[in-house]
Amino acid sequence: xxxxxxxxxxxxxxxxxxxxxxxxxxxxxxxxxxxxxxxxxxxxxxxxxxxxxxxxxxxxxxxxxxxxxxxxxxxxxxxxxxxxxxxxxxxxxxxxxxxxxxxxxxxxxxxxxxxxxxxxxxxxxxxxxxxxxxxxxxxxxxxxxxxxxxxxxxxxxxxxxxxxxxxxxxxxxxxxxxxxxxxxxxxxxxxxxxxxxxxxxxxxxxxxxxxxxxxxxxxxxxxxxxxxxxxxx
Numbered sequence: 159x160x161x162x163x164x165x166x167x168x169x170x171x172x173x174x175x176x177x178x179x180x181x182x183x184x185x186x187x188x189x190x191x192x193x194x195x196x197x198x199x200x201x202x203x204x205x206x207x208x209x210x211x212x213x214x215x216x217x218x219x220x221x222x223x224x225x226x227x228x229x230x231x232x233x234x235x236x237x238x239x240x241x242x243x244x245x246x247x248x249x250x251x252x253x254x255x256x257x258x259x260x261x262x263x264x265x266x267x268x269x270x271x272x273x274x275x276x277x278x279x280x281x282x283x284x285x286x287x288x289x290x291x292x293x294x295x296x297x298x299x300x301x302x303x304x305x306x307x308x309x310x311x312x313x314x315x316x317x318x319x320x321x322x323x324x325x326x327x328x329x330x331x332x333x334x335x336x337x338x339x340x341x342x343x344x345x346x347x348x349x350x351x352x353x354x355x356x357x358x359x360x361x362x363x364x365x366x367x368x369x370x371x372x373x374x375x376x377x378x379x380x381x382x383x384x385x386x387x388x389x390x391x
Contacts, residue, residue, distance in 0.1 A: 185265040192262060192283050195255055214239050215247060222248035222255070224346045231350025241347070249343060253336060259315040260331055263289070263322025270323045284319055292320040301326075301334045308338035309345075 202209070202220035209217035214233060218226055227248055234241035262284065269276055270286055296303050296317070307317050314335075321331050 185262075188258060188262045188265055189279055189283060192255075192258055193279055195258070196283065215243060218244050218247050219251065222251040224342060227343055228346045228350040228353075231347040232354035235351045235354025241351075245343075245347070249339075252343075253339060256314050256318045256335060256339075257332065259283075259318035260322040260328070260335075263319035263324075265322075267323045267325070270319075285316060288313070288316055289320045289323060292317055293324055296320055296324060296326075301330060304331060304334045305338040308335065308342040 198220045202217055205220075206217060209220075210229075214230060218230060227244070230239060230244045230248075231241065233239050234244060263270065266276075266280060266284065269280070270284060270289055275281075276284065276286060292313075299306070304317065304321065306312075307314050318331075318335070
């Protein structure tokens with residue numbers, strides 16, 4: 159048995175934060191996958207009008223957000239696409255994207271906590287200043303923030319990275335985020351289906367009221383998760 163004494167450096171220092179340091183190849187592989195997903199989401203924006211008309215499921219694969227799910231549920235209710243096909247594409251992708259950021263946060267934990275200059279791609283994806291600000295909210299709310307963020311207008315990818323960099327255990331983070339996203343997706347899809355029915359029946363005011371209600375609920379939750387830590391300090 160080998161016994162280490164004295165101050166920890168390098169990999170040993172990372173182990174003191176609750177995990178061994180990941181090999182550089184694994185760390186950069188995680189960044190590469192996240193970079194590809196970021197590019198895909200950006201590419202989807204100018205293509206949105208074309209994909210909306212001709213291949214909505216491709217849009218879902220490029221940008222599987224709750225907003226796209228809402229729009230897709232409306233289209234599905236009108237018979238434009240298969241609801242189940244959309245969910246089979248969007249749900250696993252959305253979870254994997256956010257959980258990927260959690261793993262990136264764990265892998266780059268020591269670099270995020272230090273003041274050393276990050277590599278360009280790492281700095282662009284992790285945005286260390288924002289991660290440090292979100293860390294304060296995560297410290298105030300704990301797992302509750304992970305849940306509420308799925309219903310709010312909140313950078314869930316950066317929150318995942320923050321949770322990973324803050325030492326939150328995967329067995330605590332993954333179930334909380336997964337169940338919260340399932341509930342949020344169910345709410346959004348149900349609302350979209352209802353809005354699609356109202357639109358099909360030419361009930362314009364019901365459609366507008368439902369859309370405004372969803373935005374108001376999301377805005378209220380956003381205000382709550384961003385404001386409460388300031389009030390407690």
